[in-house]
Amino acid sequence: MQHFPIFLNLRGRTVVLSGGGEAALAKLRLLMKTEATLRVFAAEPCDDLRTLAADGRIALAERALQPGDVTGAALFYAADEDADEDARTAAIADAEGALVNIVDNLEDSQFITPAIVDRDPVTVAIGTEGAAPVLARAIKRDLEERLPPVLGLLAKIGKLFRPAAERLPMGRARRDFWADYYFDAGPRAYEAEGEDGANAALEDLLDRHLSRSAQDGHVDFVGAGPGDPELLTLKARVALDKADVVIHDRLVAPEILELARREALLVDVGKTGFGPSAAQDDINAAIIEHASQGAHVVRLKSGDPTVFGRLDEEIEAVEAAGVAWRIVPGITAASAAIAGLGQSLTKRERNSSVRFMTGHDMKGFAEQDWRALARPGEVAAVYMGKRAARFVQGRLMMHGADPATPVSFVENASRPDQRVVEATLGDMADALSDTPLDGPVLTFYGIAPRRARAEAAAFEQEMAL
Known part of the structure; x- marks a missing residue:
């Protein structure tokens, strides 16, 4: 982020502009919405500028800007539409302490004016x-189309009412009150009875919210998907927007955590395979602690919470504590990774079922029905299988699986740094050793990448630009 967005208080401050044509007028139309004192210097001002000066909207000096004219100003706009003159006036303004914007010259401007x-x-x-x-x-x-014109008036009314609303407890109770006003009661009251109705609606609404019992906590078990923020479901996005507390896994992408409310408490309870991990009992306790205090808790899990996410243990703990909950499913890593291979998990005349397996369990490497899986045409997606590659390879070959069976490893599925390693059952462990994969890896047994996938990935990148 090169330009940091801020809102600058211009009440009682001076903004100076040099220029007398259309570029100057375009900036003034925006600046006249503020409470700043506007001073314009133009050797040949257009008629519209003279009219604005006659109406008292701006102070107009019909001459070129000179040293001393910008002293004490907060902002300066160079809008003469002449590169040499803009450079001259900008140098004066910079020397006299104002932030400088040169119209249509991003490189030499110290600030920019956004679309508003x-x-x-x-x-x-x-x-x-x-x-x-x-x-x-x-x-x-x-x-402009989404935000109704009445929104500004409702916000002004609400601003005056804020001291009264402080009778509500901080946090969720106040948020629910204001959401009710801005998105339901306020617009309906204004449409029916105008400004007086909107004012009265606030009083009635506050009484109703004050009479409610303390809010009970709630837990959403939310799937964050495989990593690409665009694969987050709409329901998950809404849950993040409402959450007071987000208790998240290590693999949840930072871009997804950015979608949580700014005021939300983010709690990292990341688990690392065969490494330091938060104890499940501690995670359960954290969920219950925050929910018991009336918070809306989002337990954010990578992929889909119902797939190898120890969801049942957390639900049982929440239910034992008497806390309400729901599940918001997400796209599981296997679905994203197989898309990265350009393949399908099932295929006619190849396999009518697919196994979702884990490479290790709580006691070590997970045992499976290896004999059944070793049959020709079987397909499996192995989660958390990177360290178990040699174990899986040995078990399958021990039960007669063909060493030429295709195996694919997908690292960081759906993310910009996704990588695919192609192998066979006979060399899968060595292939991993030759190409170290540091991110989360999903292993596909029985599926190879589609040959045209490289061209498809290039097309996707081009479409994203």
């Missing part, structure tokens, strides 16, 4: 670091 959706006092700023102005305009247009 104005629902005063609700303001949405959209920036793309100058990389994609068309994208910024498209996002702005979409938000």
Whole structure:
């Protein structure tokens, strides 16, 4: 992030602009929404600028900007639409302590003005670091359509009501009250009775929320998917947005944790195979502790929580504590990894079933029905199987599996750094040794990558640009 987004208080401060044409007018239309004092210098101002000056909207000096004209100003815009003149005025402004923006010159500007959706006092700023102005305009247009004009008025009414709402407990109780007002009671009351109705709705709504008993805690067991944030389900996204506490696994991608509410407490209880891990009893205790305090807890698990996620143990602990819960499924790693291979988990005349296996259990390496799996055409997805590769290889070959059976390893499925290693049953352990894989790996027995997958991956990357 090159440009850090902030909202600058311009009440009573001065903004200076040099320029007398369309570029200057475009900036002024935005700046006149603020409470700043606007001073404009233009040797040849257009008629619209003279009209704004006559109306008292700006202070206009019909001359070129000179040293001393920017002293004490907070911001300066160079909008003369002439590179040499813009460079001259920008140098003056910089020397006199103002932050400088040169219109249509991102490289030499000290700050940029984002695209803005104005629902005063609700303001949405959209920036793309100058990389994609068309994208910024498209996002702005979409938000303009989504955010009703009445939102600003409701926010102004709500701002005055905030001291009264402090009678509600901090956290979830207040959030529920304000969400009820902005997205339900407020708009309905305004539509029916205007501003007076919206004001009255707040009083009635507060009484109802104050009369409610203390909020009970709740736990959502949420699947974070394989890592790509775009593979997160809509229901999971909503749960993260409402969570007071997010108790997450080590493998949950940072980009997904970024989607949690800024005020949410993030608790890392990551488990590492054959390494340091949070004890399951401690994880259960953390979930119950926060939920018992009335928090909305999201227990965020990589992939799908119902697949090798020790979900039953956590549900049993939550139920024993009398806490309500639900499951929000996610895309499991096998589905994402097989897509990365360009293959299908099942195929007519090859296999009508697929086994989801774990490479190790709580006592070490996990035993399976190796004889059945060794039959031709069988397919298995082995989770947490990286360290168990030689064990799996030995068991299958011991029971007669063909050493030429294809095996694929997929590291960091669905993520930008995804890697695929192709092998056979006969050399799978050596293939892993020759190509160390540091990230989470899913092993496919009985499936090889599709040959056209490289071209497909290149197309996907091109479409993402």
